Amino acid sequence: MPEYKQFPLADTAEGLTEADILTWHVKPGDEVTVNQIVVEVETAKAAVELPIPWAGVVTELLVEPGQTVEVGTPILTIDVDPGGSAPATSGNNGSAAAEPAAEEEMKPLVGYGAKAVATKRRARKEPEGAQPVPSAPAPVSAPPAPAPEPEPVRGGQVPLAKPPVRKLAKDLGVDLRALAGSAEGGVITREDVRRAAEGPVTSAASSQPAEPAGYDPGTRERRVPIKGVRKMTAQAMVQSKFTAPHVTEFLTVDVTPMMELRERLKANRAFAGVKLTPLAFAAKAVCMAAKRTPDVNAVWDEENREIVYKDYVHLGIAAATPRGLVVPKLHDADAMSLTELAGALEQLTATARAGKTTPAEMLNGTFTISNIGVFGIDTGTPIINPGESAILALGTIRDTPWVVDGEVVVRKVMQLSLSFDHRVVDGQQGSEFLSDVGALLGDPAMAITF
Structure with a gap:
């Protein structure tokens, strides 16, 4: 007889709730194998793909895309014995007596181990002519209460689209449920969304043009729930701004020598195929300067009333992505050469923009760089990331009149701004660090003196 198990939303080992x-990535009726990716979720830090620890047949999806779910809540039901070969026993969740050993082997998998959390879900409409999908028993003894019907979805399935495509559709007011994806497996692409946005888009339930989610035509306002990355960013920035006393200092630097070195290095075979950016030079300068001024790489430990000095630099790089602002880290950046830093930065930013940064890559930073210059901005007053004591903002590089040897000439000039926690970093230490970074960017040959 069928044996049902419910797959809980995983604790991704980052302390999120x-x-x-x-x-x-699956629908009712699909066969799945052990460790197959079945769902992509968005935590406050990253988009994460979750594997399932059992093989079997999916019988029910318990939540819809866009819903916020607590960790441990069942989100999918699977029949692990669709052939009915295993004898039924009276165990938890209807599990067979032969399963515990196999389940013990699965415990290291992300997402293993449900906790007793009541699941509130809506019944799913089956497509016309389809066979009814059997409902699995609830993880608790009480039968589930009847719930309201969900909004209909095309073909009874969840639209297949990546997070950036979903955001684009939301921004353009396109109903993904009304689209047929052109990519392999019916996945909806950006081009599908843009084509649909050029004309009226109708949903499966209405012939009226779709409005952007949360839009009220009466007030001409759009309301978007605060969750995911935006929620986490807001909480972190408020905590930092009103906990750490911020001080910001500014320095204008002639980086012409750095830009000239950059051009020479492009012809060097050691840098063949490497995208060498000013950010890579800044990352190297920060790591070198932090060794001379370790205060900027320390952290205030309020609970233990200690200042913790780090003998490594886990460098955070603020990145604008379709999901919002994220700060992935280059762990042990101080141990990397300029070539390694350039390659790691290119990979880090590409991964962040694709929404594939893992939770582990978002943790344990010691210092952050925010490259606001890519937006044409000269300077700013960045807010320190919680758990760190300083952040450096890089302004855009501009051709600027500059005095050299008593004459005004055109030079490549940029502005640096350093915000630091005045509990940890005194004005002297902050000034010395910023001066060192400026010296290394203004004359890379200074590196041999460090």
């Missing part, structure tokens, strides 16, 4: 369901 909830996540948003982004994309289902």
Whole structure:
């Protein structure tokens, strides 16, 4: 007879309590194998793909994309014995007596181990002519209460689209449920969304043009729930701004020598195929300067009333992504050469923009760089990331009149701004660090003196 198990939303080992369901990779009736990716969720730090620890047949998806779910809440039901070969026993969740050993082997998997959390879900409409999908028993003894019907979805399935495509559709007011994806497996692409946005888009339930989610035509306002990355960023910035006393200092630097060195290095075979950016030079300068001024790489430990000095630099790079601002880290950046830093930065930014940064890559930073210059901005007063004591903002590089040897000439000039926690970093230490970074960017040959 069928044996049902419910797959809980995973604790992704980052201390989070909830996540948003982004994309289902399976539907009722699909066969799945052990460790197969079944769902993509968005936590407050990253988009994470979750594998399932059992093989079997999916019988029910318990939550819809866009819903916020607490960790441990069942989100999917699977029949692990669709052939009915295992004898039924009276165990938890209807599990067979032969399963515990196999389940013990699965415990290291992300997402293993449900906790007793009541699941509130809506019944799913089956497509016309389809066979009814059997409902699995609830993880608790009480039968589930009847719930309201969900909004209909095309073909009874969840639209297949990546998070950036979903955001584009939301921004353009396109209903993904009304689209047929052109990519392999019916996945909806950006081009599908843009084509649909050029004309009226109708949903499966209405012939009226779709409005952007949360839009009220009466007030001409759009309301978007605060969750995911935006929620985490807001909480972190408020905590930092009103906990750490911020001081910001500014320095204008002639980086012409750095830009000239950059051009020469492009012809060097050691840098062949490497995208060498000013950010890579800044990252190297920060790591070198932090060794001379370790205060900027320390942290205030309020609970233990200690200042913790780090003998390593886990360098955070603020990146604008379709999901919002994220700060992935280059762990042990101080041990990397300029070539290694350039390659790691290129990979880090590409991964962040694709929404594939893992939770582990978002943790344990010691210092952050915010490259606001890519937006044409000269300077700013960045807010320190919680758990760190300083952040450096890089302004855009401009051709600027500059006095050299008593004459005004055109030079490549940029502005640096350093915000630091005045509990940890005194004005002297902050000034010395910023001066060192400026010296290394203004004359890379200074590195041999460090």
